[in-house]
Amino acid sequence: MRKEGPMIVTVLSSLVVLFSNYFFLGQQWGLTDRLDYWFNISYGIALALGFVNLTIIHWKYVQRRREGWVYSVILLLVMYGYLILGIVQKHTGPTFSWIYDNMMTVLGAAVFSLLAFLISSAAYRAFRIRTKEATILLVCAIFILLARAPIGDAIWSRWSYWGNEWFMGVLNTAGYRGILLGAYVGAFAVALRILLGLERAHLGGTGTQ
């Protein structure tokens, strides 16, 4: 029943959503409205479950003094400390906002900024003209790279036109539409397999039947 139960819930939910969206009667009954509430409630429960799960795992790490257990202590302190501060002050509180603005926001931006340096180094190592395909990729990459910055126009006045308008608007759009259509057909097939009970990866285990 551990597998059958969730599978029955999945199939029933899918049928209700299909019925609600594709049949007039389903829309009149407003079945999806009720499901929307349930979704929001289960989202909240999942968040709380993650919180408890994280606590149990890291508490075990601390108890067993596993390698890096100090970080687990920091995680638990920060997680519960910030939670309590948020409950006391609400999200508009001065200390809560100060920590958020000066730590969370800045750290997030710093991590993302590091990507620029990593990509610079990775581009230098990866872009080699080993094959014809790699050469085309390299030429396109350099062309777009310079088109997206004003330096391209400084070299040749039509650079940004060809890079941004033609390359992105014609070549890229055509290619990307193909990819999107393929992806949506694939997603539809997976949805159908889940509905028919053939795809079981979301229930845990190895998946397909």
Added chain:
Amino acid sequence: MERLMKIDRRIIYLLGAAIVFLTMLYPLGLPVAISDLARQTYNEVENLPDDAVVILSPMYDSGAMGELNPMFVAFFRHCAERGYKIIIVNTQWVQGPQIVHKFATEIAEEYGYVYGEDWINLGSKPGAAIFLQTAVKDFWEACIEDFNGQPVESYPIMQLVPKVTAEYVDACLVLNCGTPGAPEWLAYVCQPEGIKLIIGEIQMSVPESMPYVNSGQYAGMIAGSRGCAEYEQLIGHPGQALKAQDTMSAIALMVTLFIILGNIGYLATRKK
């Protein structure tokens, strides 16, 4: 020649950092040509009715704020100049409304905008698609309270928008950096309700969004930092994006030169 293929990555990092600092201290002042797309986006916002109500949705967090904050500022400033009512709200991206609140407050003061009458920050709401679908049916119920924890229906601006439909909302301006983002706004709000959708997109995701622009589903798009620099010029308020363009140019040139050097080394050693 083999050395050209094995330049220490620390040299690349150091040079990159030096270029960032130097171009910030000594800007090159390269002109930024305005593209048709930026002009189209500007016209779409500019030509909304004088009493327009727009939803400005900062669907991002701190990772993308370097690129999207200037877009938020540009959109907010443009809307304030035109006298539109501005509603800030997003779903799932918890940091977004918190990050932009400071900028919104500053620009609102500059234009004499009153909170709750001319603009409002409703904060971040959970639910993604569910929130958007609920907002179409009942915007007040979907939001419940604003950024400051006050009931939304107590504000005059919210009396204008009981539902997110074309009857009450003229355009949605969505700053996009992932999922949920502009495609969700398109699928659940703008397409079914016939509301104009204009987006601001991080450079990395511009290729993904171009098909939607070409099909007309996105009425306009600020495409990355470069697009924002163009938009800032069009609204006549040069900002952070325009300042960043020299740094972008220098870094793009540096990366190109390193790629060329690496390939010279590769070709020379391969011939041996």
